[in-house]
Amino acid sequence: MDPVHPPLRTFGRIRSRAIKPRQAALMTTLLPTISVPEGPLDPRNLMPEASEVWLEIGFGGGEHMAALAARRPDVLILGAEPFLNGVASALRHIEAGGLNNVRLWTGDARDLMAAMPDASLGRLFILFPDPWPKARHVKRRLIQPAFAVEAARLMKPGGRVRFATDWAEYADQALVVFGRSPHFHWLARRADDWRRPPADHVATRYEEKRLGDCPPIWFEFEKL
Numbered sequence: 043m044d045p046v047h048p049p050l051r052t053f054g055r056i057r058s059r060a061i062k063p064r065q066a067a068l069m070t071t072l073l074p075t076i077s078v079p080e081g082p083l084d085p086r087n088l089m090p091e092a093s094e095v096w097l098e099i100g101f102g103g104g105e106h107m108a109a110l111a112a113r114r115p116d117v118l119i120l121g122a123e124p125f126l127n128g129v130a131s132a133l134r135h136i137e138a139g140g141l142n143n144v145r146l147w148t149g150d151a152r153d154l155m156a157a158m159p160d161a162s163l164g165r166l167f168i169l170f171p172d173p174w175p176k177a178r179h180v181k182r183r184l185i186q187p188a189f190a191v192e193a194a195r196l197m198k199p200g201g202r203v204r205f206a207t208d209w210a211e212y213a214d215q216a217l218v219v220f221g222r223s224p225h226f227h228w229l230a231r232r233a234d235d236w237r238r239p240p241a242d243h244v245a246t247r248y249e250e251k252r253l254g255d256c257p258p259i260w261f262e263f264e265k266l
């Protein structure tokens with residue numbers, strides 16, 4: 043993907059409220075030990091024994107990412123999130139779960155993706171990305187044709203992208219973007235596949251707020 047993407051704009055602020063003392067301590071002790079370094083990245087160097095590498099973009103408070111990591115200790119879980127209160131919350135989950143297989147990127151996921159080699163990801167999670175519902179802001183959405191090109195480069199054949207939103211028009215956009223890509227195949231076979239959360243899904247904080255204009259919609263795309 044063109045590394046000169048539009049600058050990151052987040053729906054909320056990069057830091058919205060004071061970080062609790064325990065979380066602030068983890069920002070200086072734990073975070074440096076599990077941060078993804080800047081520059082070209084071969085994720086296998088971060089955890090050589092990992093069976094696969096998965097990425098969650100915009101992990102929010104980190105509860106979903108931590109649940110994934112606890113369930114699959116053999117998988118290296120990369121999480122990208124620029125919102126510092128979310129990073130602080132995720133550190134608490136990582137510490138509480140004694141998780142050794144999570145690495146964090148506290149910036150724009152698109153910069154992390156650009157630093158990664160082809161066919162390095164088994165799964166990609168984009169859960170309730172910033173909706174940017176106003177027409178004039180639609181270009182700020184993460185899911186754009188250039189994003190699908192970059193995701194296709196990074197995914198292994200058979201790898202899966204999970205996308206969820208509770209904004210109907212964003213769901214349409216994601217379906218168009220991934221549907222037009224020759225590299226992805228939508229796995230839905232019946233309506234319940236997009237109307238109901240996947241069996242292995244762990245609810246996220248944003249999902250539970252029900253802020254959108256429709257019930258959550260779930261898409262799973264397979265890399266061909």
Ligand SMILES: C[S@@+](CC[C@H](N)C(=O)[O-])C[C@H]1O[C@@H](n2cnc3c(N)ncnc32)[C@H](O)[C@@H]1O
Binds near residue numbers: 248
């Ligand atoms: C609406 S919140 C949802 C958070 C979480 N996935 C959930 O469901 O609770 C979207 C998150 O994506 C993050 N985000 C937005 N653009 C991003 C980007 N380019 N790279 C990484 N994270 C991003 C925001 O900071 C925000 O925390």
